[in-house]
Amino acid sequence: MLAEFDLIRRYLVPSPARHAADGIALGNGDDAALLVPRAGHQLAVSVDTSVVDVHFPGDAPAFAVGHRALAVALSDLAAMGATSRWCFMALTFDQRHFADDAATQAWMEGFGQGFHGLCERHATTLAGGDVTSGALTVGVTVMGETPQGLSLRRGGANVGDVIAVTGELGGGAGGLALWQKGERSLEHPLLRRYLLPEPRLAAGEALLHLASSAIDISDGLLADLGHLRHASNVGAALDMDALPLASGLEEALGREAALQAALSGGDDYELLVTLAPENVEKARQQLRELGLALTVIGHCREEPGVHGIPVGGRAGWQHFNEGTP
Amino acid sequence: MLAEFDLIRRYLVPSPARHAADGIALGNGDDAALLVPRAGHQLAVSVDTSVVDVHFPGDAPAFAVGHRALAVALSDLAAMGATSRWCFMALTFDQRHFADDAATQAWMEGFGQGFHGLCERHATTLAGGDVTSGALTVGVTVMGETPQGLSLRRGGANVGDVIAVTGELGGGAGGLALWQKGERSLEHPLLRRYLLPEPRLAAGEALLHLASSAIDISDGLLADLGHLRHASNVGAALDMDALPLASGLEEALGREAALQAALSGGDDYELLVTLAPENVEKARQQLRELGLALTVIGHCREEPGVHGIPVGGRAGWQHFNEGTP
Numbered sequence: 001m002l003a004e005f006d007l008i009r010r011y012l013v014p015s016p017a018r019h020a021a022d023g024i025a026l027g028n029g030d031d032a033a034l035l036v037p038r039a040g041h042q043l044a045v046s047v048d049t050s051v052v053d054v055h056f057p058g059d060a061p062a063f064a065v066g067h068r069a070l071a072v073a074l075s076d077l078a079a080m081g082a083t084s085r086w087c088f089m090a091l092t093f094d095q096r097h098f099a100d101d102a103a104t105q106a107w108m109e110g111f112g113q114g115f116h117g118l119c120e121r122h123a124t125t126l127a128g129g130d131v132t133s134g135a136l137t138v139g140v141t142v143m144g145e146t147p148q149g150l151s152l153r154r155g156g157a158n159v160g161d162v163i164a165v166t167g168e169l170g171g172g173a174g175g176l177a178l179w180q181k182g183e184r185s186l187e188h189p190l191l192r193r194y195l196l197p198e199p200r201l202a203a204g205e206a207l208l209h210l211a212s213s214a215i216d217i218s219d220g221l222l223a224d225l226g227h228l229r230h231a232s233n234v235g236a237a238l239d240m241d242a243l244p245l246a247s248g249l250e251e252a253l254g255r256e257a258a259l260q261a262a263l264s265g266g267d268d269y270e271l272l273v274t275l276a277p278e279n280v281e282k283a284r285q286q287l288r289e290l291g292l293a294l295t296v297i298g299h300c301r302e303e304p305g306v307h308g309i310p311v312g313g314r315a316g317w318q319h320f321n322e323g324t325p
Numbered sequence: 326m327l328a329e330f331d332l333i334r335r336y337l338v339p340s341p342a343r344h345a346a347d348g349i350a351l352g353n354g355d356d357a358a359l360l361v362p363r364a365g366h367q368l369a370v371s372v373d374t375s376v377v378d379v380h381f382p383g384d385a386p387a388f389a390v391g392h393r394a395l396a397v398a399l400s401d402l403a404a405m406g407a408t409s410r411w412c413f414m415a416l417t418f419d420q421r422h423f424a425d426d427a428a429t430q431a432w433m434e435g436f437g438q439g440f441h442g443l444c445e446r447h448a449t450t451l452a453g454g455d456v457t458s459g460a461l462t463v464g465v466t467v468m469g470e471t472p473q474g475l476s477l478r479r480g481g482a483n484v485g486d487v488i489a490v491t492g493e494l495g496g497g498a499g500g501l502a503l504w505q506k507g508e509r510s511l512e513h514p515l516l517r518r519y520l521l522p523e524p525r526l527a528a529g530e531a532l533l534h535l536a537s538s539a540i541d542i543s544d545g546l547l548a549d550l551g552h553l554r555h556a557s558n559v560g561a562a563l564d565m566d567a568l569p570l571a572s573g574l575e576e577a578l579g580r581e582a583a584l585q586a587a588l589s590g591g592d593d594y595e596l597l598v599t600l601a602p603e604n605v606e607k608a609r610q611q612l613r614e615l616g617l618a619l620t621v622i623g624h625c626r627e628e629p630g631v632h633g634i635p636v637g638g639r640a641g642w643q644h645f646n647e648g649t650p
Contacts, residue, residue, distance in 0.1 A: 029479075030478055030479050030556075031371060031400075031401040031402075031479070031539075031540060031541060032369040032370055032405045032407065032469070034368065034370075034405070034471070035367060035368040035369075036368075036473075037362050037368060039364065042360060042361055044360075045357055045358050045360060046356060046357035046358070046453065047413040047415050047454050047466060048415075049455055049464065051417060051459040075356075077356075077357055079357070080359070082357065086370075088370060089372070090372050090464045092376060127370065128370065128371065130374055132374045132376050133376065134379060135459055139372070139374065141370075141372060141413060142357075143370075144357075149350075153351065154354075154355050155355075214356075231355075
């Protein structure tokens with residue numbers, strides 16, 4: 001059995017040399033980390049817990065487990081338009097699950113690579129955390145900054161605003177379906193969408209001055225649109241034909257299941273935003289520079305509920321149409 | 326089965342009315358919380374995970390589970406001399422563990438009362454979190470503030486400094502022993518010490534300008550003194566007769582086991598500090614005003630290791646004497 005302290009030091013802690021540059025006055029190794037926020041900014045903080053066999057398969061590659069747990073947390077910061085700065089990890093896992101210390105170390109190494117690789121790409125420093133014993137659970141606290149008084153929120157959408165999404169939809173659910181059918185190659189685009197989602201932090205920052213509201217798509221387009229509609233007190237009309245289905249999704253699942261994956265599948269971690277019509281072209285151009293599509297899929301309207309989604313095709317869809325906005 | 330959203334809204338979220346006063350620009354219900362740190366301060370952040378049957382008994386009262394999970398996290402802020410401000414909770418639990426929704430709600434209500442009650446007493450606002458399904462695990466992220474450039478750390482002890490502890494020692498281990506023997510009354514002082522520890526936040530703040538180093542006693546006096554000695558590169562001499570044993574501990578366990586509980590038991594969540602001799606009386610007086618004892622138990626010296634602890638009595642103790650500081 002390896003000691004918690006050794007595991008943290010070996011696989012989870014970045015070099016102290018980076019700390020000063022990253023606004024860390026004191027990192028791992030004391031009772032708490034000391035962080036130095038930038039003046040004139042608010043802190044955006046979110047907590048996300050990924051539980052084995054609930055949020056990811058028990059036999060998912062360690063690299064993907066580390067990457068994904070951080071990605072879904074960072075996605076919340078992206079939805080606020082925040083610049084990510086620090087994260088904390090609470091890793092619970094059972095060493096008895098592994099054949100020996102070498103197997104534990106191999107898992108931890110892959111896990112750490114997935115986690116740290118994503119940290120690197122988004123200038124996010126792991127500033128602390130703990131390791132405990134139990135069923136595999138990765139709790140991630142992410143901390144970012146937005147300029148004082150400025151952030152993307154769920155409640156800012158106006159009647160007449162355009163509804164748009166970044167990237168592609170349905171890939172998360174499509175990848176899960178493939179995983180369940182036995183596909184294991186992390187080179188498969190849909191599997192990557194499911195296991196290695198990319199938080200849209202740069203897009204969120206670019207949209208901070210352009211979008212009227214935002215949310216990340218974790219529960220599924222219709223569910224998250226529901227959260228946004230409720231917070232903004234608007235209805236919505238969607239254009240099914242405009243949904244940017246993930247490449248290969250229709251081929252893999254067929255048209256109907258692909259649509260359902262895009263509408264209700266979840267795990268896409270794209271941004272769902274509303275924009276005043278005059279901001280759409282500028283937003284699209286800024287995201288294009290990031291290599292990311294922004295696709296208009298509908299608009300906000302006064303009448304409550306969602307107009308334009310298939311009714312009667314799949315019973316599961318209909319209830320999203322009902323009730324107050 | 327109750328929905329995550331309902332559980333969070335009913336039991337885990339304080340009223341939004343408190344938010345503005347608490348430096349929360351945006352609380353639960355969006356993708357992330359927005360916090361407003363005070364100018365001229367650093368953030369102290371710590372993450373603590375409490376796992377059922379590892380950190381607390383599976384049949385512990387819900388109130389104690391909520392209280393304790395937060396208390397052990399706040400104890401880390403106390404050890405930094407930080408003023409606690411915000412916390413985030415990641416609650417993982419299995420609704421199938423309960424007979425019905427009413428039982429789930431009763432548990433959540435007790436859990437929430439334990440958690441929120443401690444929040445109230447330490448002016449700490451629950452600013453967000455999530456609820457997931459799995460083995461009972463409470464992940465808590467606490468955030469506090471210290472004046473820029475000023476905090477208690479493990480590495481500041483000097484040769485000649487006095488070693489002191491707040492409150493009493495051994496009560497955590499003593500309470501656990503009683504629990505294992507079947508004692509269940511939360512009125513029992515030792516059981517309270519184990520299940521309802523009080524984080525020494527006010528003491529930490531009072532000692533911020535007086536102590537040269539600090540750590541909280543979670544692993545046990547000798548283990549945590551070891552962390553402090555290593556960070557400060559000093560040795561220590563302890564006076565066994567000076568250890569402030571928890572009231573009732575000797576009666577419950579006998580002298581030898583009581584001493585061992587105080588030295589190695591852990592779970593006391595008192596502060597272990599070092600002070601220049603000239604600061605001791607002032608520190609003792611300030612803590613007396615908080616209703617808390619400060620007891621000198623030894624001093625720092627150049628020679629590595631710990632002098633003065635029983636050798637040969639209990640084999641388990643000896644290894645703390647060995648090796649470099």
